[in-house]
Amino acid sequence: MIEENLLLILVGLPFAAAIAASTVRASAHGAAAWVSGLLLAAGLAILALLHAPISDGQVLRSTLHWVPSLGLNLTFRMDGFVWMFVTLVFAIGILVLVYARYYLSKADPVPRFYAFLMAFTGAMVGMLMSGNILMLVVFWELTSILSFLLIGYWHQGQAARDGARMALIVTGLGGLCLLVAMLILGQIVGSYDLDRVLAAGDIVRGDPLYPLVLGLFLLGCFTKSAQMPFHFWLPGAMAAPTPVSAFLHSATMVKAGVFLLVRFFPVLGETELWFFAVTGTGMLTLVLGSVIALFRHDLKGLLAYSTISHLGLITALAGIGSNGAILAAMFHIVNHAVFKASLFMAAGIIDHETGTRDMRRLSGLIRFMPVTGALAIVASAAMAGVPLLNGFISKEMFFAEAADWHNGTWLDNSLPYLATIAGIFAVAYSLRFIATVFFGPEATDLPKVPHEPPSLMRRPVELLVLVCLVVGILPGLTLGPTLNLAAQSVLGADLPYKDIAIWHGFNLPLVMSLVALGAGVALYAALGGRIATGPEGPPLLHRIRAQRVFERILLSLTWKLPRIVHRTLGTERLQPQLRLIVLLTIAAGFVTLWGSLRQAPSPLATGFNPAFALMWAVGAVCAVGAAWLAKYHRFASVVLLGGAGLVTCLTFAWASAPDLAVTQLLVEIVTTVLLLLGLRWLPKRREEIEEDKLLPARIRRARDFVIAVVAGAGLAGVAYVMMTWPLIPNVGDWFLRNAYSEGGGTNVVNVILVDFRAFDTFGEITVLAIVGVTVFALLRRFRPAPESIMLDEEQAGLEDRTLADALLVPSVIMRWMFPVMIVLAAYLFFRGHDLPGGGFAAGVTVSVAFLLQYLAHDVRWVEARLTVLPIRWMGIGLLIAGATGVGAFLFGYPFLTMHAQYVDIPLIGQVPAATALIFDAGVFSLVVGATVLMLIAIAHQSLRTTRMRERDSADTSEKEAA
Amino acid sequence: MSLGPEHLIIAPILIPFFAGALMLVYDERQRRAKLTISLVAVVASLLTAVELLIRSKGSELTGNNDIGFYLLGDWAAPYGIVLVVDRLSAMMLVLTGLLALPALLYAAAGWHRQGQHFHSLFQFLLMGVNGAFLTGDLFNLFVFFEVLLAASYGLLLHGGGQLRVRGGLHYIAINLTGSLLFLIGVSLVYGATGTLNMAQLSMIVPVLPEARLPMFHAGAAIMGLAFLIKAGIWPMSFWLPTAYMAGAAPVAAMFAIMTKVGVYVILRLSFLVFGAGAGASAGFGAEVLIAGGMATVAFGFLGVLASQGLGRMAAHLVLVSSGTVLAAGGFVLAGGGAQIFAAALFYLLSSTLAISALFLLIEPMSREDGGIAALLALTADAYGLDEREEDRQPEVGLAIPGTLTVLGLSFGACVIALAGLPPLSGFIGKIGILQGLLTEGAATPALSWAFVALLILSGFATLVGLVRVGIQTFWATEGEPPRVLALEIAPVVALIALLIVLTIKADVTLGYMRDTAEAVSQPSIYAEGVLGAPRAAEGEASE
Amino acid sequence: MTRILPHPLLTVALILMWLLLTRFSLGHLVLGSVIAVLAGLALARIEPEAPRIRSWSALLRLVAIVSVDIVRSNWAVARLMLTNGRHGARTSAFVVIPLRLRDPVPLALLAVILTATPGTAWLEHDREAGTLLLHVFDMVDEEEWRVLIRDRYEALLMEAFA
Amino acid sequence: MTALDSLPPWLMALVAFFLVLGSTLTLLGAFGLFHLKSFYDRIHAPTLGTSWGTAAILLASLLAWSWVQDRVFVHELVIGICVMVTTPVTLMFLGRAALHRDRAGGKGPVPGCGRSDRPPQMASAPAND
Amino acid sequence: MTTVLWLALTWAQIALGLAACLAAYRIAVGPRAQDRVLGLDALYIATMLLFIVTGMRLGTPFLFEAALVIAIGGFVGTVSLAKFLLRGEVIE
Amino acid sequence: MEMVLSAAIGVLAASGIWLLLRPRTFQVIVGLCLLSYAVNLFIFAMGRITLGAPPIMPRGGFIDPTAYADPLPQALVLTAIVISFATTALFLVVMIASRGLTGTDHVDGQEREP
Numbered sequence A: 001m002i003e004e005n006l007l008l009i010l011v012g013l014p015f016a017a018a019i020a021a022s023t024v025r026a027s028a029h030g031a032a033a034w035v036s037g038l039l040l041a042a043g044l045a046i047l048a049l050l051h052a053p054i055s056d057g058q059v060l061r062s063t064l065h066w067v068p069s070l071g072l073n074l075t076f077r078m079d080g081f082v083w084m085f086v087t088l089v090f091a092i093g094i095l096v097l098v099y100a101r102y103y104l105s106k107a108d109p110v111p112r113f114y115a116f117l118m119a120f121t122g123a124m125v126g127m128l129m130s131g132n133i134l135m136l137v138v139f140w141e142l143t144s145i146l147s148f149l150l151i152g153y154w155h156q157g158q159a160a161r162d163g164a165r166m167a168l169i170v171t172g173l174g175g176l177c178l179l180v181a182m183l184i185l186g187q188i189v190g191s192y193d194l195d196r197v198l199a200a201g202d203i204v205r206g207d208p209l210y211p212l213v214l215g216l217f218l219l220g221c222f223t224k225s226a227q228m229p230f231h232f233w234l235p236g237a238m239a240a241p242t243p244v245s246a247f248l249h250s251a252t253m254v255k256a257g258v259f260l261l262v263r264f265f266p267v268l269g270e271t272e273l274w275f276f277a278v279t280g281t282g283m284l285t286l287v288l289g290s291v292i293a294l295f296r297h298d299l300k301g302l303l304a305y306s307t308i309s310h311l312g313l314i315t316a317l318a319g320i321g322s323n324g325a326i327l328a329a330m331f332h333i334v335n336h337a338v339f340k341a342s343l344f345m346a347a348g349i350i351d352h353e354t355g356t357r358d359m360r361r362l363s364g365l366i367r368f369m370p371v372t373g374a375l376a377i378v379a380s381a382a383m384a385g386v387p388l389l390n391g392f393i394s395k396e397m398f399f400a401e402a403a404d405w406h407n408g409t410w411l412d413n414s415l416p417y418l419a420t421i422a423g424i425f426a427v428a429y430s431l432r433f434i435a436t437v438f439f440g441p442e443a444t445d446l447p448k449v450p451h452e453p454p455s456l457m458r459r460p461v462e463l464l465v466l467v468c469l470v471v472g473i474l475p476g477l478t479l480g481p482t483l484n485l486a487a488q489s490v491l492g493a494d495l496p497y498k499d500i501a502i503w504h505g506f507n508l509p510l511v512m513s514l515v516a517l518g519a520g521v522a523l524y525a526a527l528g529g530r531i532a533t534g535p536e537g538p539p540l541l542h543r544i545r546a547q548r549v550f551e552r553i554l555l556s557l558t559w560k561l562p563r564i565v566h567r568t569l570g571t572e573r574l575q576p577q578l579r580l581i582v583l584l585t586i587a588a589g590f591v592t593l594w595g596s597l598r599q600a601p602s603p604l605a606t607g608f609n610p611a612f613a614l615m616w617a618v619g620a621v622c623a624v625g626a627a628w629l630a631k632y633h634r635f636a637s638v639v640l641l642g643g644a645g646l647v648t649c650l651t652f653a654w655a656s657a658p659d660l661a662v663t664q665l666l667v668e669i670v671t672t673v674l675l676l677l678g679l680r681w682l683p684k685r686r687e688e689i690e691e692d693k694l695l696p697a698r699i700r701r702a703r704d705f706v707i708a709v710v711a712g713a714g715l716a717g718v719a720y721v722m723m724t725w726p727l728i729p730n731v732g733d734w735f736l737r738n739a740y741s742e743g744g745g746t747n748v749v750n751v752i753l754v755d756f757r758a759f760d761t762f763g764e765i766t767v768l769a770i771v772g773v774t775v776f777a778l779l780r781r782f783r784p785a786p787e788s789i790m791l792d793e794e795q796a797g798l799e800d801r802t803l804a805d806a807l808l809v810p811s812v813i814m815r816w817m818f819p820v821m822i823v824l825a826a827y828l829f830f831r832g833h834d835l836p837g838g839g840f841a842a843g844v845t846v847s848v849a850f851l852l853q854y855l856a857h858d859v860r861w862v863e864a865r866l867t868v869l870p871i872r873w874m875g876i877g878l879l880i881a882g883a884t885g886v887g888a889f890l891f892g893y894p895f896l897t898m899h900a901q902y903v904d905i906p907l908i909g910q911v912p913a914a915t916a917l918i919f920d921a922g923v924f925s926l927v928v929g930a931t932v933l934m935l936i937a938i939a940h941q942s943l944r945t946t947r948m949r950e951r952d953s954a955d956t957s958e959k960e961a962a
Numbered sequence B: 001m002s003l004g005p006e007h008l009i010i011a012p013i014l015i016p017f018f019a020g021a022l023m024l025v026y027d028e029r030q031r032r033a034k035l036t037i038s039l040v041a042v043v044a045s046l047l048t049a050v051e052l053l054i055r056s057k058g059s060e061l062t063g064n065n066d067i068g069f070y071l072l073g074d075w076a077a078p079y080g081i082v083l084v085v086d087r088l089s090a091m092m093l094v095l096t097g098l099l100a101l102p103a104l105l106y107a108a109a110g111w112h113r114q115g116q117h118f119h120s121l122f123q124f125l126l127m128g129v130n131g132a133f134l135t136g137d138l139f140n141l142f143v144f145f146e147v148l149l150a151a152s153y154g155l156l157l158h159g160g161g162q163l164r165v166r167g168g169l170h171y172i173a174i175n176l177t178g179s180l181l182f183l184i185g186v187s188l189v190y191g192a193t194g195t196l197n198m199a200q201l202s203m204i205v206p207v208l209p210e211a212r213l214p215m216f217h218a219g220a221a222i223m224g225l226a227f228l229i230k231a232g233i234w235p236m237s238f239w240l241p242t243a244y245m246a247g248a249a250p251v252a253a254m255f256a257i258m259t260k261v262g263v264y265v266i267l268r269l270s271f272l273v274f275g276a277g278a279g280a281s282a283g284f285g286a287e288v289l290i291a292g293g294m295a296t297v298a299f300g301f302l303g304v305l306a307s308q309g310l311g312r313m314a315a316h317l318v319l320v321s322s323g324t325v326l327a328a329g330g331f332v333l334a335g336g337g338a339q340i341f342a343a344a345l346f347y348l349l350s351s352t353l354a355i356s357a358l359f360l361l362i363e364p365m366s367r368e369d370g371g372i373a374a375l376l377a378l379t380a381d382a383y384g385l386d387e388r389e390e391d392r393q394p395e396v397g398l399a400i401p402g403t404l405t406v407l408g409l410s411f412g413a414c415v416i417a418l419a420g421l422p423p424l425s426g427f428i429g430k431i432g433i434l435q436g437l438l439t440e441g442a443a444t445p446a447l448s449w450a451f452v453a454l455l456i457l458s459g460f461a462t463l464v465g466l467v468r469v470g471i472q473t474f475w476a477t478e479g480e481p482p483r484v485l486a487l488e489i490a491p492v493v494a495l496i497a498l499l500i501v502l503t504i505k506a507d508v509t510l511g512y513m514r515d516t517a518e519a520v521s522q523p524s525i526y527a528e529g530v531l532g533a534p535r536a537a538e539g540e541a542s543e
Numbered sequence C: 001m002t003r004i005l006p007h008p009l010l011t012v013a014l015i016l017m018w019l020l021l022t023r024f025s026l027g028h029l030v031l032g033s034v035i036a037v038l039a040g041l042a043l044a045r046i047e048p049e050a051p052r053i054r055s056w057s058a059l060l061r062l063v064a065i066v067s068v069d070i071v072r073s074n075w076a077v078a079r080l081m082l083t084n085g086r087h088g089a090r091t092s093a094f095v096v097i098p099l100r101l102r103d104p105v106p107l108a109l110l111a112v113i114l115t116a117t118p119g120t121a122w123l124e125h126d127r128e129a130g131t132l133l134l135h136v137f138d139m140v141d142e143e144e145w146r147v148l149i150r151d152r153y154e155a156l157l158m159e160a161f162a
Numbered sequence D: 001m002t003a004l005d006s007l008p009p010w011l012m013a014l015v016a017f018f019l020v021l022g023s024t025l026t027l028l029g030a031f032g033l034f035h036l037k038s039f040y041d042r043i044h045a046p047t048l049g050t051s052w053g054t055a056a057i058l059l060a061s062l063l064a065w066s067w068v069q070d071r072v073f074v075h076e077l078v079i080g081i082c083v084m085v086t087t088p089v090t091l092m093f094l095g096r097a098a099l100h101r102d103r104a105g106g107k108g109p110v111p112g113c114g115r116s117d118r119p120p121q122m123a124s125a126p127a128n129d
Numbered sequence E: 001m002t003t004v005l006w007l008a009l010t011w012a013q014i015a016l017g018l019a020a021c022l023a024a025y026r027i028a029v030g031p032r033a034q035d036r037v038l039g040l041d042a043l044y045i046a047t048m049l050l051f052i053v054t055g056m057r058l059g060t061p062f063l064f065e066a067a068l069v070i071a072i073g074g075f076v077g078t079v080s081l082a083k084f085l086l087r088g089e090v091i092e
Numbered sequence F: 001m002e003m004v005l006s007a008a009i010g011v012l013a014a015s016g017i018w019l020l021l022r023p024r025t026f027q028v029i030v031g032l033c034l035l036s037y038a039v040n041l042f043i044f045a046m047g048r049i050t051l052g053a054p055p056i057m058p059r060g061g062f063i064d065p066t067a068y069a070d071p072l073p074q075a076l077v078l079t080a081i082v083i084s085f086a087t088t089a090l091f092l093v094v095m096i097a098s099r100g101l102t103g104t105d106h107v108d109g110q111e112r113e114p
């Protein structure tokens, strides 16, 4: 129980450190480092406590439930392998903290750095300890995100931004692949629990999806571990502050990939596919990485490629997968972490003290910083694989596996040679590092005068180098048990204990090591001078800068190509979009109706009426004419549209829909005026646009014509078939039966509108109100086109006297019609419930009455006499309608429950008193307000332009005067 | 829920209605009063929605799914209009409220002064959206669609300007066309079945005579097109990015729900009418949803990558989100199980909140540099490759001012949530869908795999696109940080806090979604409930 | 009284209109009156002055004359249509007619009369010059038209209105 | 068959006469509109329909419905008066617009064509259709 | 005698329909914008009369309202068209 | 009548759709108007054609629903008329504003690139 809690605490500690660090003052370097360091140290203490059960072979587990239904639980799990890794992370983490404390400038904002660093540590530890493969991916992605923030810490530099972004993109993509792999894996195994997955190797390998899982899994691992060809993000990540590099590229980030390879070897390994993919990639990376490292001029660049190369080595071992190989892989994970961390720190010191990392400028530094120099020399020797240092032993183990292990494939046969070649280059680049930086003549053009760094900054390096030495000399005594424990936890408890020693006798691996040492020294001796003067990168290969290649590919894949495809698949023009919609509608109709659209066995028919046909001949002429003339003869088009509308009204009336006819007629009038109001602001179009006569335009029109005809014919066909089918029993019958008895009105359509389905009307008037308000709001900010401000030529000839003249006689009649229309509105309103009419029709009638006055006079004249506050009318109308609806609440009925009754008034007799009438009054008020508002808002634009014109002319005359 | 009128159900429609109408009577200069009314209304609607959500959870007895009915005008179901609240609609109501409050607060920081009658339009939009979620009648749905569209036209144009007017013109033209399609579809459905009531429709369709079936399908297909236009399905979604981008920040944030209305209606009607029990019509349109949804996701993430501005990216993310839910819905309709549906609903919730937050972030982020950052992000990539100086690295980090830190963290949270990266809720939703596809999508293996790939790719594209812009905005710009009011950043933080809550409480939410999915796939509960809903007058008579 | 009924004549006409449209009942009389009064008030906002009729008999005479003229001219023009303008012999022409009428209301009535009688079209009234430009469909003698308008309609209108 | 079948023969004949008269007059007017050559001629044609065309048909309707409904049914009066009163408005505007444009274009024997009350440079352009 | 009325109604309908067609010719062909408006005005009247005649033929009085609306409000549309021709603006 | 009415719907719809696909805002608005006529008639047609029997009921007594026109499509058309009127007005205003701001009446706010 305690151990379970300890596991949780262990994961929580770095996050706690992150939170603590983020709360300190910006300049409190010491505090942040101390808090973080102490919390990590506490972690080490916990690890020490856990060592006992772990060394007993126990696997510790602890679970927090998060989303159990998805199998997403925070399960933590620790065995020997994890213990070793976590200890490494914590230990190096503390050293990095100490180092960073002195490395970072006083001006650096502390909290962010330490918080990110610690959160990253937490994510790494969480990943290592995850006992749930989905949670593993969660932490995995967290390390990607946090490393992004760390690499981009000095984000004012372009390199840092690019490096961070690239790292995120590469590792993030890998993480997504890993996610899918884990999901499928969980699917195959039936659980996301790591233990169950680890136990289900045979099932997984036998599954048809195995290659897919493996591929996705390896993509995840390789991207993270910077295996070729995904290695390029790692050198780019060198733009990070050195402590970050030292941490990310030694013990953490990049090691996550190899950790996973080793961890999942029992599940996914032991197949030929695995061997070729993993060992092949590892060897390629090993060799190429070491070659490139030799040719880098940047200190950190050299170390970065060395890291890549060493990760290749570990990967290759994981691919081989023999007991010895796994043990060697684990050993090299630790060793590499130790010497690479120290080397990065040393490089950081050099950079810090000299102001450059360019090896061509650095020289003879041993005289300025003998201690640092000595430390760096030892660490490089470890990196080169010099005996008595830790790197030598694990590399020796690798050579042994390369040489002794066989499965008979060509790759297997070439392993020893490749390993030796890589060894040669490793020696050469290590040598170059030492020789060029610390020896030779004193550098003259350094930005700073170098000297030893503060001693505390050197302490971590010293400690790490000490570890190199101790492990190198006494491997079996120091790391042996831990490594064996770790290997057991991966490969199985029955694994025989393997002794790790420096001396195994004079054998093939030793020969390979000696060849590598000798040839490496010879190689550097031969090439050293030329490398310094050459370009950055190996011959031939330097032209292909993987990073640049990647960026170009990325740019093509994530921008240029998508843009092309996006443009091809989409459009921003309206016409194609509308055309698509029409075509899709036609398609939908065809797909659903093709072959099954047929008349009823005995179709309904009403007799042919020649007058009706004649009227629709008119309607058709008007419709087609409106379409034909809408471009160049807009006015004619409006007139024709009016004709088509009129025939539509007639049809409604003819086919027993008087309400529709009345409403459509009134709307027709208002629409005509609206269109005319709009017409005034459109550009004059007198001459045909040249382009319209060209062939492409003709083809476009022909195509649209065909589309339109097909769509029209389709709609007509559907309408015809529907009309000839007998009406099926529908809800309409109920309305007819109950309109009078239940709704208290004889005009069923009106009863539906104000009672049965009053909620529709309620929504509909809201639409009107919204549109009114929108029109008003939009026109408040209206700016007409300059040419529209010019006086229209028809008007130009007429002076104001002529306007008064022109309107003198007709305006009399138009004024007379004002009260007549009001009476008509009242008539339509009051009889609506029983006979054709209603609030809407009445409202439009009143607004037409107002409109007529605007037509008969000018705006100023009318508004001096009639005060219309349309928005007020609208608000009140809405509130009346709403209040009528809510009124029903008082009687315990739902919204819009209407009450109808005939009230007896003496002398006058029965008067219908339906609450529906009040609702209709609301509709009326709203319609008046909205319609008037729309018309007047547009009309006022002319007034505004007139004012503008007046102001303009006043301005010009003033200028002339001045 | 209970006999007689239960006015709570209509409150999400009436509250914004009365608020909007009342504010029309107020003078435009009394902005403080309007803001107060508006805020009160939004909070009240949200609380009502939450209460409805709690009630619709029901109990063990009701199969964890209580359906509430509201007979408007006290007319029995197939004749009058009925409002129905169930788990799904209650959830959408809550989501609407959750988006509205931050958007309104953000607008209060200044946007509402940019034009006339902002608050009324905002309330009417809420009314329309809530109405569309609640109504159980096809034509009434049309009316509420029009209410919300009309309000959205107004809000989109709020503030004026060339971009808005141009985007608005396309938006209006296309939606008017869509509305006409809706009408054609509705009338065909009425002509073929004789009813407009969704519940009755679900009863009629399984027993519809064969001769009438094609007509009904045609109607459903055409109506479906109208919904899909609103849901932004490819290839009928090209208007969407421009329109959403053109809208003012709070408007765009609110628009995040608009495509979801289309998605909601598609899901609601599909499961009601074309569910497993629909006989010859079962699964109608599933292929279209799957193919269209996937194409939308693809188009969306290509758009994210191809875009130069953050606004356009966010708009394309809207497409990704709605395409994902549509395709997932299609898979469920084609025979997939509750898991995909539940996860898709979770994803819908999460992505909508995140997109809304992103829309609110865009404007403050690009305030100082006038949105150049987003532009530079690509041009630097595209053209600066070879000239990049091997500059001396800085050795001192920049202190990031508080505003930028908050903006940056918020942006980061949005990116993570939208890309479906762990640990935020987007990841959980995506995991759920992926799991569902791998287990339940076996009926359509090729399509399932394609969708898996698309989901991963879209997440990746989101990451690449947004990080590109984020880096340029937060890391590469020098100079003064933007001046941002607390009132502008608080809503974003609130939305992200919601995302975090959603993440932590993912199991509870997913459980709710699972029950919702179960309930939605049993249309008989809905249909029988609606048609048997008692009138208040009858309740009175029997007492 | 003038405040409630600024246009009494009109109000009466509107009540009559209401009753014509609905039914002759007390209820409708009341409702119609209310509406008519309101409508009259509305008109008063834009036209405060009610036209004063001096002679009802002149007005009645005018109505009688016009009724006959309408029938006659309908017949005449219809025949012209049927005979293709007396087989091409018809000529139309503009006539400028000096008017003594200045008041807009009688002018409007004149316009109604001229429009209602086919064969004459009111084209333009020049207020300053006091002339009316008329288009005559079947022109035989210009002076005849001037006399006709002046004596037959204008005189009666001037007599009817103050 | 409809309600109007209950009309007595004499009334039926009267109604039929008015119907034929009114519709024929209207048709004649429309024919004039169709075939007359000049706009100023055409402006006369529709008034056939608005005067006796309308009157006759309204009369027919009035007679028929009054008989059927058993009471004086004089809705039609309102229509008749309103048509008569409102027709001149449009025609006056149209006539004036035509004159104005013809004068501007210097076309045809239009009175006042030579009037110099407008600056010559403004004179331009054919009609807006 | 019913035949007489029926014939008269039929003739009236056809005559009015033809009248509408002739008016439509003017609307569609022009040649002047004024002609189109004039045609629309004539079409309005023909339609109004057709409302009345059809109402009689169908035996329903409910077409009357539509005719009334045309009589009282129909001219507003054509007036605004005509005013636009005269002034280039509908409301100024 | 059915034949004529369906042909009418077809012609209106075809004209409307043709205009809808045109490049000028004014064409589109006229197209939308024509289309809405077509759609309104189409909705109306779903109630079938009934002559001379408007859904106006006697006061009480037995009612034979088959003797009257289906009232529901009429009610729907009424709502649709109002809504399409409103949205047409809005589109018109946006058209004016777009023309004022962009200087062109092209639907895309810019002339087509050659």
Ligand code: NA
Pocket (backbone or CB within 6 Å): A359, A360, A361, A362, A363, A436, A437, A440
């Ligand atoms: Na050197």
Ligand code: NA
Pocket (backbone or CB within 6 Å): C114, C115, C116, C117, C118, C119, C120, C121, D044, D047
């Ligand atoms: Na005349």
